[in-house]
Amino acid sequence: MNNKQNAYKKRGVDYRSPATLLTLPREYYQSEAIYAEEVEKIFYKRWLFVCREEEIPEPGDFQTVAIGDESLIVVRDAQNKIQAHFNVCRHRGTRICKAEKGHFSSGVIQCPYHAWKYDLSGGLKAAPLLNDVADFEKTDYALFSAHVGIWGGFVFINLAEAPVPFEEEMGALMNRFEDWNLPDLRIAHKLEYKLKCNWKIILQNYQECYHCPGVHPMLSKRTPFRGAVHDCFEGAVIGGYMEMTERRGSMTMDGKAAAPPVCKVSGEDLQRVHYYSVFPNLLLTPHPDFVLYHRIRSVALDRIGNDCFFLVHPDVLADHKLMERFQSAVKFWDLTNQEDWQVCEQMQLGLKSHRFKRGRYSPFEDIAYAVDQEVLKALGHKPAEME
Amino acid sequence: MNNKQNAYKKRGVDYRSPATLLTLPREYYQSEAIYAEEVEKIFYKRWLFVCREEEIPEPGDFQTVAIGDESLIVVRDAQNKIQAHFNVCRHRGTRICKAEKGHFSSGVIQCPYHAWKYDLSGGLKAAPLLNDVADFEKTDYALFSAHVGIWGGFVFINLAEAPVPFEEEMGALMNRFEDWNLPDLRIAHKLEYKLKCNWKIILQNYQECYHCPGVHPMLSKRTPFRGAVHDCFEGAVIGGYMEMTERRGSMTMDGKAAAPPVCKVSGEDLQRVHYYSVFPNLLLTPHPDFVLYHRIRSVALDRIGNDCFFLVHPDVLADHKLMERFQSAVKFWDLTNQEDWQVCEQMQLGLKSHRFKRGRYSPFEDIAYAVDQEVLKALGHKPAEME
């Protein structure tokens, strides 16, 4: 075994392909045509994370979500089930809800224009003066609906008519993180960012730590980048973990835990930060003492919204002293996020160059390469031709 | 006669087609290609309302008007005739006038770049140093002009080389509203709005009152929507009237008249508000005591300027007390306009959805359907295929 193979082993990965891994051609970051294809084949067809169950706790509570040209109403119905409806009245196409979140009182979703009324499940309940009109059947005019899937308290929707089954897509996550009791955790903080870069750049950035020594001096002290171990290399869910240097530490300003371990987290997990991405828009980062997650909202070819949430145990949320200490984790990640956003935006700018065609990943970025392969597969482009 | 037919009769309309009336496909509100076609076939070919005669009272007075990519100078010439010239110098294409309105002194329209001079009728009067140049004939370099038509003090222009005769287009209006002495009325107030919606949405909104109960509680009290009577269903001019509930009332905050009846207005007209649209950009609303009109300026696929004017008899304008009372009409319509703009913008947003293809009009919106048919006819698209 030579030195090179040794280096790979340290990362816990058996590299099947130490071969030349090329990055995606620059057009994947600059072409409006490819972006339109991504919207069509990825954002309109794949499972997208939209919100936490806790954010719409009561029947009638809703959030609206923008996906490409579509607006969706994610609402808890009268049976306490979460549903997702296209935010467009069947009468003349008016957008029904303007608010980002709210509550439909009396269980009625009403269009502001001609006052058509739908129930929370999307059924048309009243269309003024049309009761007696020939050929008009209310059942023909229910709101269009999208599929909903829930895992660990995370609500996903899928706009496709016949999507891949949710459990199949989440596969690698299904039996993971049970010690965290994810559905019981609660949002303790939210950081909102607007970035000038393509959505894929964020996923790639999340998945490799080759950039950490230069970009994240503090993070690199807590979790040296050579301690990265990846275990999911294919499909919608990919990721792994990093080892912390500090005993019972966490990703905070002083490196010490931000809170007691979450629920039943124990053993090796007390020493690890897990990094998983759910393609294409959830970054899930369980720590021993809290869970960080990012929701990526692609707004344009070179624009995203990136919302960063912190989940803690309800006991932490209820304890003023603990929450004060917890700010150390918020501050750490706000700094780290911003370090990343800078280079992500620089990459978007650099890829405008026509002289640069495509680059070459180092072996330490093979998982960013895996992100690219999932993109190509989703688009139906041939990865073979890409090398 | 069954119940349904009864309902129609109440609206004073003999419904020839109680059949399923479909709305325009969403592309008519979202496609840049269709919008470009509309600019070409509607805004560059049809009669467009631009201003009132009173706004350019003296020879040399002008207004500039933006229509698609074109800018026009509407000017009163030395013979007191209103003319319209393309605002572009024949020398090298410089836009001559920047100002929205003004006065050309000495009867000269002069380009600011190389000082070429035109008279108010567009003829090239002086091109410095070119007098002796071979092959240069001033008559070859007159400003391009557009056709002008005037009705009731309203000035229309038409950019087509050989437009449909003005009187033919105005047909249905020609013998109407003579009791108002429209040319003699004067602008008492102007409200300016910028809306984020397609221009057609405003015309449709203007033509139906099915939305009134939900959107306009105050207006609905003054003129219940079932009192709508339409009499023009085809062509450039369509519309009808609504009956007011209050004896000698008007559309004001308290429902009482804003001013004495205009000129010779009498009889049934004292009880009615008339609503006529002149395709594609004038909404004309004679009340017993004043005349409201909207000028729609399409700025982009999803952007319009909407200027709302109030005409009164000169005697009212001259009377401080009467003008104070008149503010009640201004306030009423400002509120009502804004109620409309909200839902019009919501409709534009909703129609971004690709899931929504097209909707279905209720029988109470058959006149909005008539607007759509005029659009399709102007574009040369087949209405038959649309159902």
Place this chain on the structure above:
Amino acid sequence: MNNKQNAYKKRGVDYRSPATLLTLPREYYQSEAIYAEEVEKIFYKRWLFVCREEEIPEPGDFQTVAIGDESLIVVRDAQNKIQAHFNVCRHRGTRICKAEKGHFSSGVIQCPYHAWKYDLSGGLKAAPLLNDVADFEKTDYALFSAHVGIWGGFVFINLAEAPVPFEEEMGALMNRFEDWNLPDLRIAHKLEYKLKCNWKIILQNYQECYHCPGVHPMLSKRTPFRGAVHDCFEGAVIGGYMEMTERRGSMTMDGKAAAPPVCKVSGEDLQRVHYYSVFPNLLLTPHPDFVLYHRIRSVALDRIGNDCFFLVHPDVLADHKLMERFQSAVKFWDLTNQEDWQVCEQMQLGLKSHRFKRGRYSPFEDIAYAVDQEVLKALGHKPAEME
């Protein structure tokens, strides 16, 4: 010889073609497709002026330059030679430098993302952890470079792989203005403008003074437009000079010299202002007492940045009193520039009109016509078809 020919002679030009000279069709100012072609065939292929040598005096000093979608680093290397590198890391395409200017310390150009290091000549010096990776040769990953040419202290770059030789392109300038000792002059002042017009409009405007009587009353007093003499009519460098009315005067608010004559300037040059454009983005205007130059940066079809610099002898720069007097030249040209920018923006607006196809140059604008021919030649469009 008739009157017309006489008029031409006054301008010192032997007009070979007093025939009808047509302007470029409006599409050359309005079509995104033609603009894309210009970026490709002109801005990515021709010699572009970027900065003065004095602006990056020490090894490691750099400026970044935006050209179309490209960003370039213009840097002085360890051997004191000026180089130009594409501002894009060969690893994954990240833009390396954000700053408009600065200094690379320790002779290292480092990418902020994964810390790859290049030397000032563009060679890859370090790619962390890739030393032992098979198939990875640093020499394969040097920064992409552009060609550099220097004349009179002006630094030009060329992004083409095999450009026309620099000296060939500069031909007409090579033996000109030696009396000014251009490389020794120093920047005394900079005026920055952002204009809403196509880049070609500025070149045309610079080359003709037919507009001067109307647009520049003060300039026309100093240099009557009939005193224009053009001597270069073809190629990248075109221009001529104008005679000043005032003995030992200059282009200042009071018409008197702004400073002593530059270096060895003498004789007829004491009475002349020279106007040369280096296609496509340098306007060079030597006066007896200073040198004015404009750098045009095309930002979009209808947007440019226009930076106006004043060069003086170092002795003037060092003398507080002389520099105070020199402000009279700055003020004169700031006023004159703004007079031009107004009409240039009006021309851009006017050319939006579809009714206007193309105009006709007067014989006094034959050199603006020459600019157009250079554009057509560069694009490979047939000038013959344009008339």
